[in-house]
Amino acid sequence: MPEPIEKVSIIISRGSLEGVYPGLLMANGARMEGIEATLFFTFFGLDAIIDKRMDHLKVATVGNPAMHMPTLLGALPGMSAFATKMMSKEMEKIDIPPVREFIEMIHDAGGELYACKATVDMFHLKESDFCKQVDGIISIGEFYEKSAGAQIIFT
Amino acid sequence: MGSIEFLGKQLELDADGNLKNMTDWNEEIAIELAKVEGIEKLTERHWMVINFMRKEFEDKGDAPSIRKLTKESGVNTKEFYQLFPKGPVKKAARIAGLPKPKGCI
Numbered sequence: 727m728p729e730p731i732e733k734v735s736i737i738i739s740r741g742s743l744e745g746v747y748p749g750l751l752m753a754n755g756a757r758m759e760g761i762e763a764t765l766f767f768t769f770f771g772l773d774a775i776i777d778k779r780m781d782h783l784k785v786a787t788v789g790n791p792a793m794h795m796p797t798l799l800g801a802l803p804g805m806s807a808f809a810t811k812m813m814s815k816e817m818e819k820i821d822i823p824p825v826r827e828f829i830e831m832i833h834d835a836g837g838e839l840y841a842c843k844a845t846v847d848m849f850h851l852k853e854s855d856f857c858k859q860v861d862g863i864i865s866i867g868e869f870y871e872k873s874a875g876a877q878i879i880f881t
Numbered sequence: 882m883g884s885i886e887f888l889g890k891q892l893e894l895d896a897d898g899n900l901k902n903m904t905d906w907n908e909e910i911a912i913e914l915a916k917v918e919g920i921e922k923l924t925e926r927h928w929m930v931i932n933f934m935r936k937e938f939e940d941k942g943d944a945p946s947i948r949k950l951t952k953e954s955g956v957n958t959k960e961f962y963q964l965f966p967k968g969p970v971k972k973a974a975r976i977a978g979l980p981k982p983k984g985c986i
Contacts, residue, residue: 751985751986754947754986755985755986757962758947758968758969758970758971759968759971760966760967760968760969760971820946820984820986821946821948821949821984821986822948822986823948827948830958831947831948831951831958834957834958834959834962835958835959835962836962
């Protein structure tokens, strides 16, 4: 019998709605299975934990062939907002919460959330810019330390 | 796949190790199932979760999502994880005599 997974470290590196959700779902799913979960937000993924931005993440309608939408159409004003609304509606139907509620849920479930220090410095962010569920701003080295024994998943 | 003996009764289990027949379940069996899961005593709060799950299952045919459960059962996320440590949804479903929940959330 292969060893069951005990711990995962999930990196969220993108800031679009569809870029953020897979990592959140994986983290929550891990906690539901009794697996330890650490989330590390880096680059534009930080938008998911920035207090002022996390409620306004959008679906990218350009540069995504799986949207099956011509690039120029996807670039029209309002298109991204429309796609976001549609996706949020579908997610609500199957009980996937909005980003802020999802972050709270993962935090309350014992998942840990960290912001990447390099990105925080690059974007001139402060600790007070983040939602209160964030456990800290850590370096990549610290991320690897915290990930000891974990499977690392990059999204 | 296997069976388990509780209170002098042989109960059939499914492939996930949950009760095969929901009709085998009763509160005494739940107490025994909980012990197997490492929960020595089922408190009032545990029962709130178990009863909510059973009711949802009867209405919808699957256990509730963790979001629905923690919003509507009266037990919040933090407490739910404390009541049923290490895999709360699966564990609570098993104790409630239900099959393993199908949902991802």
